[in-house]
Amino acid sequence: QVQLVESGGGVVQPGRSLRLSCAATGFSFSTYNMHWVRQAPGKGLEWVALISYDGNNIYYVDSVQGRFTISRDNSKNTLFLQMNSLRAEDTAVYYCAKGPLAGYYDTWGQGTPVTVSA
């Protein structure tokens, strides 16, 4: 059964850091590009970052460039998102998602909530 399970979310003060994880099971993790997508409360979906299957190609939305780092450990079938210098506007549910090269997401995790508040 193909499954993605996020963890690591929580409440954090502005300027602090948080590391999200996404554990993958049921598919060949090392052959898929992986993404993080977020959704602020009551708002739409926003793509955050993409890492290629081998980790060699990485892309970010402008609003997190220089603050967030996406990475993966193919030996542990796990995706990460290191979030530094967090801002109130980063408050959202963060989803990891997988899909083929065509870029659609056929599997999503259940999401992990991140709240940035003093």
Added chain:
Amino acid sequence: DIQMTQSPSSLSASVGDRVTITCRASQSVAGYLNWYQQKPGKAPKLLIYSASSLQSGVPSRFSGSGFGTDFTLTISSLQPEDFATYYCQQSYNTPITFGQGTRLEIK
């Protein structure tokens, strides 16, 4: 960045109705257009990929069409479980972008 604009932003319809949601891209995305359904508190679910391909397990009442900049999602006969929010997404290039969503409500 490619801007994705959905219309309408909200829609009221009845069970059995035929519904069409439109998505327009600010520049061509070729066929790299995907549709998702999201229910409150849940992760999005893929319905249509590559503009017109039905994801496995999705009922055939859902269909997609279009190419380039103009796309549509059609639900041929609304069922109670279809009341949700729908998003289009372009995967033509980064940054990957979504439409603002269309909330489909029961009339």
